[in-house]
Amino acid sequence: MATYLLRVNLDIEDKSPIESLRLQSAVNTIRLLLKKGNRVVILSHFGRPRGLDPKLSLKRFHKILEKKLGERIVFFKNFNFKKMRAEIMKDSKTRLFMLENLRFVPGEEKNSPVFAKRLASLGNRYMNDDFATSHRKEASLVAITRFLPSAPGPTLLKEVTNLHKAMVKPHKPLTLVIGGAKMKDKIGVIHNPLSRADYVLLGGGAANTFLKAGGADIGSSLFDPGMLREARKLLVNKKIVLPLDICWGGTKILDIGPRTVSKYREVIKASRTIIWGGPMGYFENKRFARGSYEIARAIAASRAFSVVGGAETGEIIAHLKLQHKVNLLSTGGGAMLAYLAGEELPGLKALKIKHQAKFNGR
Numbered sequence: 001m002a003t004y005l006l007r008v009n010l011d012i013e014d015k016s017p018i019e020s021l022r023l024q025s026a027v028n029t030i031r032l033l034l035k036k037g038n039r040v041v042i043l044s045h046f047g048r049p050r051g052l053d054p055k056l057s058l059k060r061f062h063k064i065l066e067k068k069l070g071e072r073i074v075f076f077k078n079f080n081f082k083k084m085r086a087e088i089m090k091d092s093k094t095r096l097f098m099l100e101n102l103r104f105v106p107g108e109e110k111n112s113p114v115f116a117k118r119l120a121s122l123g124n125r126y127m128n129d130d131f132a133t134s135h136r137k138e139a140s141l142v143a144i145t146r147f148l149p150s151a152p153g154p155t156l157l158k159e160v161t162n163l164h165k166a167m168v169k170p171h172k173p174l175t176l177v178i179g180g181a182k183m184k185d186k187i188g189v190i191h192n193p194l195s196r197a198d199y200v201l202l203g204g205g206a207a208n209t210f211l212k213a214g215g216a217d218i219g220s221s222l223f224d225p226g227m228l229r230e231a232r233k234l235l236v237n238k239k240i241v242l243p244l245d246i247c248w249g250g251t252k253i254l255d256i257g258p259r260t261v262s263k264y265r266e267v268i269k270a271s272r273t274i275i276w277g278g279p280m281g282y283f284e285n286k287r288f289a290r291g292s293y294e295i296a297r298a299i300a301a302s303r304a305f306s307v308v309g310g311a312e313t314g315e316i317i318a319h320l321k322l323q324h325k326v327n328l329l330s331t332g333g334g335a336m337l338a339y340l341a342g343e344e345l346p347g348l349k350a351l352k353i354k355h356q357a358k359f360n361g362r
Helices: 020-035 058-069 081-089 113-120 154-168 183-191 204-213 225-234 258-270 290-301 311-319 334-340 346-351
Strands: 003-007 039-043 073-076 096-099 125-128 150-152 174-178 199-202 246-249 252-256 273-277 305-309
Touching (some): 020 039, 020 154, 020 311, 058 073, 058 096, 081 096, 150 346, 154 273, 154 305, 154 334, 174 183, 174 258, 183 204, 183 225, 183 334, 199 204, 199 258, 204 225, 204 252, 252 258, 258 290, 273 290, 273 334, 290 305, 290 311, 305 311, 305 334
Parallel strands (some): 003 125, 039 096, 073 096, 125 150, 174 199, 174 273
Antiparallel strands (some): 246 252
């Protein structure tokens, strides 16, 4: 019987529909390992604590996971490795164990080999199934692979395989739909695949930044001043498609307008590969949700190979119950953007992963 240290993502905001995808992904992988006769030690984080913070304890997921898995889980409330190791290794019927928030320990975010080695002492196999955090260089993702036989999990493999498919040999036309607030996170995604993309449809704060760069009056709308210079350079590229009309809320642009929705729908309908990251506007307010909702419906109705990522974008898909109408609903926002931008993801590098790698589970 192998004892797997399983890195999953339980960084789940309360009552957030999209993030339940992370929980279900974790549950599916745990079940798979148990079915193959393994014991599982669950590793994860929650939030960005500065030291021990009871408000960010993973205890909140203890009973939820027990109920979903139908098995007792031993929860360790502190990092006494000697006691944890004794509890895990003793002969008992317990097959599931769960550690407290790894980010309570400074060595986690510092990618400490000392902390990683202590973690590794709790099992004899390691699996990373947390694609969403694999763009971080942390001990439970990177350094730990030096001390145990390591493998990618099925969720991580699914994400990498589908992202690779969308980017390396996409069916054409390839359309990027880029929205959301942080232009800095999106600029690499526009740059890297621009030579392969046929259209880049912009909305949200990303569109505002380009509109501002082009000299448009955007009032007090959200934009990224640090990205104006880069946006001006990209504006000369005819693949960049800006909103034809916009919806104002006071002095702010809060959604794309009906003519833009119509134009974007036409492009999406003709596309064969679509990557969407970031809402088209302030979708949390129903008055300004139409643009994002219409884009979601258009992508779901298209015959394109579709990849959707980011918490807010995924929340829109979940709200409209379109999860099964897209090819990949990514568990990671930042990690997906980093991958698409061609950046090196430390968690993947540590596993020496290739997109065609296969999950074994033994």
